[in-house]
Amino acid sequence: MVATLLRTPASLFAEFDRMQRELERGLGLPASIRAAGGASFPSLNVTTSVEAIEIFAFVPGIDPATLEVSVDNNLLSLAGERSIQAPPASATVYAQERFGGAFRRTVSLPDDADSERVEARYSDGVLRVRIARRAAQQPRRIAIH
Numbered sequence: 001m002v003a004t005l006l007r008t009p010a011s012l013f014a015e016f017d018r019m020q021r022e023l024e025r026g027l028g029l030p031a032s033i034r035a036a037g038g039a040s041f042p043s044l045n046v047t048t049s050v051e052a053i054e055i056f057a058f059v060p061g062i063d064p065a066t067l068e069v070s071v072d073n074n075l076l077s078l079a080g081e082r083s084i085q086a087p088p089a090s091a092t093v094y095a096q097e098r099f100g101g102a103f104r105r106t107v108s109l110p111d112d113a114d115s116e117r118v119e120a121r122y123s124d125g126v127l128r129v130r131i132a133r134r135a136a137q138q139p140r141r142i143a144i145h
Contacts, residue, residue, distance in 0.1 A: 021093070041099045042078070042127075046107060053113055053131045057105070060125030067122070069129055071115040076129065079104040112136060 045056040057078050059067065068079040084100035087093055109131060117132035 018092075041082070041103045042105060044105060044107065048110070050133070052133055053109060055107055055129045055131075057127040057129070058125065059122075059127050062125075064122035064127070067127060069118075069120045069127075071109070071113075071118055071131065074109045074111065074113060074115075076107045076109055076131065077104060078106075078127070078129075 042057040042059045044058075047054045047056075055076060055078075059080065059082075062080055062082055066080050068077070070077045070079075079102075081102045082100050084098055110133075112134045114132045114134045119130045121128045
């Protein structure tokens, strides 16, 4: 049986590979785990401190004027669109791991996030959103007279 497989023409395997790529593309499936698509784009880092919550969104190659940042009901939403260059018509795409298209990411914020004090800055492909925290109610001692 192994000898039979070894004698199978290479074009047969190339044809199976082509059919698999077309099926994945037609069904909208990623070519690999790194090509997960809009649900995981952009990659985020979220940090918290006593003063603020900071979200770092990695959005290289996107014009910051096209990004939308909004806060509503303790939800931070980041939205935009990433365009990618289409390969020449003469090229055969073997793998496409870079996501292209519209995206939206939503991050749940803690209750003490102050939606009135939000700053967003874009530098070197990283969008940094800083949401200040409200002053926490500290317990205080009541004097007895």
